[in-house]
Amino acid sequence: MPVFKTPFNGYAVRFSPFYEGRLLVATSQNFGILGNGRLHVLEIDPASGALAELRSFETADGIYDCAWSESHDSLAVAAVADGSVKLWDASLPPAANPVRSLHEHSREVHSVDWNPVRRDSFLSASWDDSVKLWTLDRQSSVRTFREHSYCVYAVAWSPRHADVFASASGDRTARVWDVRDPRSTLVLPAHDHEILSCDWNKYDECSLATASVDKSVRVWDVRAPRAPIANLAGHGYAVRKVKFSPHRENILLSCSYDMTVCMWDYRAEDALIARYDHHTEFVVGVDMSVLVEGLLASTGWDELVYVWQHGTDPRAMP
Amino acid sequence: MGSNSPRPGDAPPPKPWERATTSSGPAPFKPPSSGSTSDVVEASGAAKPGETVPNTERSVLPNRNTIGRPLPPRPWQQNYGTSYGGYGSNTNYNSGYGSGMYGSYGGFGGSSGLYNNNMYSGYGGLYGNSGMYQGSMYNGGFGGPMGGYGMGMGGPYGNPDPNNPYGPPSSPPGFWISFIRVMQGVVNFFGRISVLIDQNTQAFHMFMSALLQLFDRSGVLYGELARFVLRLLGIKTRTRKDPQLGPGTLPGLDGNGQQYIEGPKATTGSWDNVWGDDVRGAS
Numbered sequence: 342m343p344v345f346k347t348p349f350n351g352y353a354v355r356f357s358p359f360y361e362g363r364l365l366v367a368t369s370q371n372f373g374i375l376g377n378g379r380l381h382v383l384e385i386d387p388a389s390g391a392l393a394e395l396r397s398f399e400t401a402d403g404i405y406d407c408a409w410s411e412s413h414d415s416l417a418v419a420a421v422a423d424g425s426v427k428l429w430d431a432s433l434p435p436a437a438n439p440v441r442s443l444h445e446h447s448r449e450v451h452s453v454d455w456n457p458v459r460r461d462s463f464l465s466a467s468w469d470d471s472v473k474l475w476t477l478d479r480q481s482s483v484r485t486f487r488e489h490s491y492c493v494y495a496v497a498w499s500p501r502h503a504d505v506f507a508s509a510s511g512d513r514t515a516r517v518w519d520v521r522d523p524r525s526t527l528v529l530p531a532h533d534h535e536i537l538s539c540d541w542n543k544y545d546e547c548s549l550a551t552a553s554v555d556k557s558v559r560v561w562d563v564r565a566p567r568a569p570i571a572n573l574a575g576h577g578y579a580v581r582k583v584k585f586s587p588h589r590e591n592i593l594l595s596c597s598y599d600m601t602v603c604m605w606d607y608r609a610e611d612a613l614i615a616r617y618d619h620h621t622e623f624v625v626g627v628d629m630s631v632l633v634e635g636l637l638a639s640t641g642w643d644e645l646v647y648v649w650q651h652g653t654d655p656r657a658m659p
Numbered sequence: 660m661g662s663n664s665p666r667p668g669d670a671p672p673p674k675p676w677e678r679a680t681t682s683s684g685p686a687p688f689k690p691p692s693s694g695s696t697s698d699v700v701e702a703s704g705a706a707k708p709g710e711t712v713p714n715t716e717r718s719v720l721p722n723r724n725t726i727g728r729p730l731p732p733r734p735w736q737q738n739y740g741t742s743y744g745g746y747g748s749n750t751n752y753n754s755g756y757g758s759g760m761y762g763s764y765g766g767f768g769g770s771s772g773l774y775n776n777n778m779y780s781g782y783g784g785l786y787g788n789s790g791m792y793q794g795s796m797y798n799g800g801f802g803g804p805m806g807g808y809g810m811g812m813g814g815p816y817g818n819p820d821p822n823n824p825y826g827p828p829s830s831p832p833g834f835w836i837s838f839i840r841v842m843q844g845v846v847n848f849f850g851r852i853s854v855l856i857d858q859n860t861q862a863f864h865m866f867m868s869a870l871l872q873l874f875d876r877s878g879v880l881y882g883e884l885a886r887f888v889l890r891l892l893g894i895k896t897r898t899r900k901d902p903q904l905g906p907g908t909l910p911g912l913d914g915n916g917q918q919y920i921e922g923p924k925a926t927t928g929s930w931d932n933v934w935g936d937d938v939r940g941a942s
Binding site: 359411457460461462467469471476478479481482503520522543545547562588 | 670671672674675676679683684686687688689691692695696697699700701702703704705706707708709710711712
């Protein structure tokens with residue numbers, strides 16, 4: 342299956358919600374510590390099956406996360422390490438980009454997510470402990486959510502509710518927010534270590550997954566936050582990102598610093614379905630296609646982007 | 660997996676989960692509002708447009724990093740700018756400098772002139788055009804011929820002068836102590852360098868003389884061996900008839916010398932006969 346070599350270390354990968362086989366990849370130079378960043382728009386060539394670059398955009402600082410717009414098929418948002426959130430139009434040449442650059446965070450922005458329900462807004466989570474809500478019709482943020490006492494590493498909109506989102510932070514809590522409420526709806530002390538990622542179940546609006554430095558992935562019911570529904574252990578190091586499948590209710594995909602991508606069925610007795618060890622460095626970004634069931638993508642610090650069908654070997658060439 | 664044709668509308672294909680109903684019971688969330696996100700947020704009264712987040716110092720954190728803490732003041736941040744003008748008038752420094760440097764410097768002898776100049780050039784650069792600086796430069800020029808000269812200069816500067824016209828007397832001792840240490844380090848450095856050069860010269864000299872001696876001795880050895888071999892072969896060497904010793908040979912170290920000494924006892928009284936008998940007897 343297709344492989345693409347990026348010049349910098351991969352940080353995030355996202356499937357387009359509009360086109361099958363189109364991806365957005367965020368990369369940072371020197372492992373994201375210092376240096377430039379680049380945003381790649383990749384497409385799988387339908388004839389040859391190879392992964393080719395449509396466009397790439399450069400930034401002066403590393404890019405930690407990216408997300409496609411749900412409202413415009415060529416619009417994307419990127420979280421940049423200089424604290425800015427930049428909007429890019431993939432149909433325009435790099436000279437005309439970024440179409441917007443939003444500077445309000447005082448430290449690195451680590452995660453962005455586009456509202457998949459109302460489609461006119463997106464969130465950014467930053468190391469300045471805050472989450473900001475942005476809309477396309479405003480030049481400044483609409484709201485700032487400040488309750489976390491440490492870096493916010495991830496933010497995720499609820500896929501079934503236009504006003505609800507979750508955030509994961511280094512203060513060892515995950516929080517559930519309603520954009521209309523002044524305070525967070527729920528504080529979830531989910532792990533004993535920093536929480537690096539969270540995602541909502543697409544078929545159960547009360548189910549939330551968190552991934553942490555303590556090597557585990559936990560699935561929670563927000564109505565009963567005292568104990569997790571499931572505790573998925575199996576990664577050897579911190580779990581960097583977790584995603585619920587858009588097609589199956591029970592399926593999760595996670596990637597970790599132990600250089601593997603794991604697929605889980607959190608309701609099954611033997612939760613680990615598959616383990617992919619195709620990366621030779623930390624796996625940092627992972628995504629599942631909304632349009633093609635079972636199509637997976639991953640990227641990591643070995644500067645490679647893999648796209649493969651679940652059940653096949655990512656390294657096998659077409 | 661071919662790409663879809665671009666959609667004219669602005670909505671993506673429907674999500675797979677939008678067709679399904681939620682599988683668990685009722686959610687604890689308020690029902691979603693209608694309208695755009697900005698309108699919804701503003702209607703709720705929670706909107707705070709454009710709020711910038713200050714780079715907060717974090718209060719109670721489980722694992723805060725040390726970078727967030729304020730740094731203690733650095734030593735060079737204390738009084739540095741204001742006390743700068745007072746350097747020239749600082750008598751502590753001058754006494755220490757004069758006695759320390761010049762005193763230790765006299766031992767170096769001939770190279771002291773060079774050394775003094777070096778010291779003064781660094782000194783001048785640091786002090787700018789203060790009164791001290793000019794005096795020092797002047798002295799540095801004099802310092803060239805003699806190492807002992809510095810002692811004399813150290814004296815007047817070392818005296819604490821209450822009528823010092825060069826500004827207020829007090830300056831932070833921390834800087835002076837450190838500066839004197841730097842000076843001491845420079846002096847030590849050059850001292851070590853000179854000792855090294857001296858010892859290297861000495862070693863080189865000894866090496867060379869040993870080498871010359873070796874060549875000298877090996878020349879003697881070669882002559883002796885050659886003479887011995889020729890004698891074994893029965894070849895008369897004209898050099899043996901030479902009353903003078905060959906180059907490199909030393910009297911008293913070989914049989915020839917003894918025979919030469921005994922030579923005059925021969926009856927013939929001739930030098931040639933003495934040597935000739937010897938040769939004939941050997942062959």
